[in-house]
Amino acid sequence: MKKLTGMTLHQGEGPNSYRVRIFLAEKGLEVPMTYVDFGKAEHKAPELLKLNSLGQIPVLVLEDGTVITESVAICRYFEALHPEPALFGADALSIARIEMWNRRLELEVFGTIGNVALHSSDFFKDRLVQFPAFAETQKQAVPHKWAWLDREMSDGRPFIAGDNFSFADINGMVCSWLGEVFGMGIPDGLPNVRRWDERMRSRPSWKA
Numbered sequence: 236m237k238k239l240t241g242m243t244l245h246q247g248e249g250p251n252s253y254r255v256r257i258f259l260a261e262k263g264l265e266v267p268m269t270y271v272d273f274g275k276a277e278h279k280a281p282e283l284l285k286l287n288s289l290g291q292i293p294v295l296v297l298e299d300g301t302v303i304t305e306s307v308a309i310c311r312y313f314e315a316l317h318p319e320p321a322l323f324g325a326d327a328l329s330i331a332r333i334e335m336w337n338r339r340l341e342l343e344v345f346g347t348i349g350n351v352a353l354h355s356s357d358f359f360k361d362r363l364v365q366f367p368a369f370a371e372t373q374k375q376a377v378p379h380k381w382a383w384l385d386r387e388m389s390d391g392r393p394f395i396a397g398d399n400f401s402f403a404d405i406n407g408m409v410c411s412w413l414g415e416v417f418g419m420g421i422p423d424g425l426p427n428v429r430r431w432d433e434r435m436r437s438r439p440s441w442k443a
């Protein structure tokens with residue numbers, strides 16, 4: 236592990252902090268972190284709102300006070316400074332394929348699971364007008380999203396974006412974990428995604 240100093244990552248529970256922690260573990264980077272406790276509404280405390288007006292984590296603060304929010308932006312910052320292993324791709328085609336799968340996973344799988352959470356969990360009741368019926372339709376859609384990914388991976392590729400582990404797999408890991416938390420994990424009968432998921436869960440970074 237390479238210890239980085241002169242920065243603080245404010246993070247806590249939830250898929251977006253988890254995404255950054257997996258990424259850092261895969262990179263072999265150790266970053267000073269604080270734990271933002273949702274239970275104590277610390278993400279809506281004035282100190283955090285000063286850093287991120289949306290009151291969300293993760294937030295990376297650099298030594299000179301520069302603030303970077305958005306989990307993917309934080310990961311891209313570290314990728315630029317520590318290019319190996321290249322998790323966002325290293326050549327035109329791999330960069331495009333990884334971005335393509337990031338977008339597809341976020342929009343198709345993460346977004347659908349997220350809509351169920353947003354429209355049914357008490358945690359979000361003050362953040363938006365919840366439509367439980369919408370949550371229900373999205374919940375029914377989730378198994379079809381996993382089945383779609385299974386068909387896509389039936390070509391036998393070991394990782395979501397091809398032959399190498401990438402940020403697309405990290406997004407997939409976050410989807411798998413979040414789905415499980417909300418009772419929308421990978422359904423039975425999808426051998427390609429199941430095999431991929433087992434491999435991801437055996438990576439040390441899964442525990443990040």
Ligand SMILES: N[C@@H](CCC(=O)N[C@@H](CS)C(=O)NCC(=O)O)C(=O)O
Binds near residue numbers: 251252
């Ligand atoms: N697009 C942002 C989303 C950040 C986000 O929604 N974080 C969640 C935790 S996973 C949060 O802080 N939620 C509290 C809230 O929205 O009030 C990212 O990728 O970092």
